[in-house]
Amino acid sequence: MSETGLRIIFAGTPEFAAQHLQALLDSSHQVVSVYSQPDRPAGRGRKLTVSPVKTLALEHSIEVQQPLTLKDPQTQHVLASYKADIMVVVAYGLLLPQVALDTPRLGCINVHGSLLPRWRGAAPIQRAILAGDATSGVTVMQMEAGLDTGPMLLKTGIPITLADTSASLYKKLAELGCNSLVKVLNGLQSAKLTAEVQDNAEANYAAKLTKAEGAIDWHQSAQQISLQVRGLNSWPVAYSDWQDNRLRIWMAHAIESSGNQPAGTLVTLDKTGLEVVCGRGHLKITQLQWPGGKTLNQSEIMSLKQKMILGEAFTSLKVDN
Structure with a gap:
């Protein structure tokens, strides 16, 4: 020695x-x-x-x-x-x-x-x-x-x-x-x-992570989806489809809420972020990324009002391999 x-x-x-x-x-x-x-x-x-x-x-x-x-x-x-x-x-x-x-x-x-x-x-x-x-x-x-x-x-x-x-x-x-x-x-x-x-x-x-694990199933609870978002930041990053656009969800948290809208429905878009219906509770998305764009924080999410209409819904039917 x-x-x-x-x-x-x-x-x-x-x-x-x-x-x-x-x-x-x-x-x-x-x-x-x-x-x-x-x-x-x-x-x-x-x-x-x-x-x-x-x-x-x-x-x-x-x-x-x-x-x-x-x-x-x-x-x-x-x-x-x-x-x-x-x-x-x-x-x-x-x-x-x-x-x-x-x-x-x-x-x-x-x-x-x-x-x-x-x-x-x-x-x-x-x-x-x-x-x-x-x-x-x-x-x-x-x-x-x-x-x-x-x-x-x-x-x-x-x-x-x-x-x-x-x-x-x-x-x-x-x-x-x-x-x-x-x-x-x-x-x-x-x-x-x-x-x-x-x-x-x-x-x-x-187990080693796969890209497919990033696909959000909105029928899960908001709590479970928030763990998915946090756990997959910074790779492979949770994602969901809005019409023909794959949005990457970088930060989100669960909030207590109830209603009868279908899972995946966008119910709020304001300076606090996006609020989406889940199988149980709602998910508040505070950072997301449009395809080809930069990551938007809460104050910048308002710019999506021209692209995202309340009452329409996210889907995640196409899964990355």
Whole structure:
């Protein structure tokens, strides 16, 4: 072990992971190598794009590896050559075989965006909001071969507020995760941490999101639709069709109301937003986006009075795949 801290291999790809890499760079620990997903085409021009983690690593002159798999013997040899004390994995995107998990002296740890064993899997932040959970948090765990099943080194929870979207909760958990990660590494360095085994009976799975989940069914309750809107902001975003236009619904909340209009009927359009009838209650839409236009907030929604007539209804019969 280095006098300046643990020798760390960091594995991650998106911005969430890059924030954790920055926290390590700001700590007393030493990042000796970074692993990230291979550069891939992105955007309309399909230009080859470098991941946020790779970008940050290169800015700090850290050696970057981008293998297609960690099952290859030569790749495993390179991994072992760094003689790391520990490997930190945050939203990497590749499965680690047992030989890779066993390579660092202290094994591999992972930062996961939920209070395990609840919401193991790919989309824990979004699924927590979609399910109406009151709390979320971050778990730092010792990795093993199963999906997010390893012993837990540290769990830190925070409340999910009624204003939280998956995007805002993502930001909160990124900050929480960075602090938790450094705390765990310091604890492992001083041998002051004890891992807690997960209770598999309490586990559930956070499946990857699909675009089709954005389609609003107005026969559901306003409460359920509001969770859908918040949980799918910022991707894939809840949507509904108004005549031949697909509107993206960015922010909304449920309000208590009753009546006999059909589900999906627009009953109010004013400076407070759009009010739409649901299977139970009404939904107040406060941010939405017309096709090809910018996202409109409450004060700008009045501009839609020329396009949207009270008494007409939303539909969501065409579902994105």
